Amino acid sequence: MPRWESDAQGRLERAALDLFEAQGFERTSVAQIAGAAGLKERSFYRYFPDKREVLFAGDALEAHLVAQVEAADPDLAPIEALLTALGNAEELFRPREYLLRRGRVIAANPALAERDLIKLAAVADALAPALERRGVEPGKARFVVDVVLAIHRRALPRWLAEPDTTLAQLLAEAAAELRGAVAPPAATPD
Secondary structure (H helix, E strand, O other), X not given: OOOOOOOXXXXXXXXXXXXXXXXXXXXXXXXXXXXXXXXXXXXXXXXXXXXXXXXXXXXXXXXXXXXXXXXXXXXXXXXHHHHHHHHOOHHHOOOHHHHHHHHHHHXXXXXXXXXXXHXXXXXXHHHHHHHHOOOOOHHHHHHHHHHHHHHHHHHHXXXXXXXXXXXXXXXXXHHHHHHHHHOOOOOOOO
């Protein structure tokens, strides 16, 4: 690959994923990633502080979610504002195949799984103040964010496995499933 080809960051991300799958995260060096992307090692560090970050690049999702929550209809309940924001973020997610491959690499490496949780916590830390700016009490805001992220964790694997569905649809189904799980049982006629 020529060094002057555009999308150096994307090339580095794809090369890293290919190498992590082929030889494992621990056995892959930054120099190997850069070389596979047709770049010098120094170029890698222009985009990523370390090789773990190559799988977690970009703040576009966090910024999108915060902006969507802040712009949501004020009459929407906080949980609905967050679910709508996540449902509208589908176009920001990478192709499903990339996400499936990335998920397998992360699951196979404890350091990457830990980084994934740290990144998720950072998103939660950004969303709670967005809800607070909508008038939600701080403790409740964080609770709602955590519930919505749990709903998202339930819906995302389904979305990845079912290409003909939308993320918004599966988020709604997972939210309904949660509501059903916490609702009191229906009274049985005597």
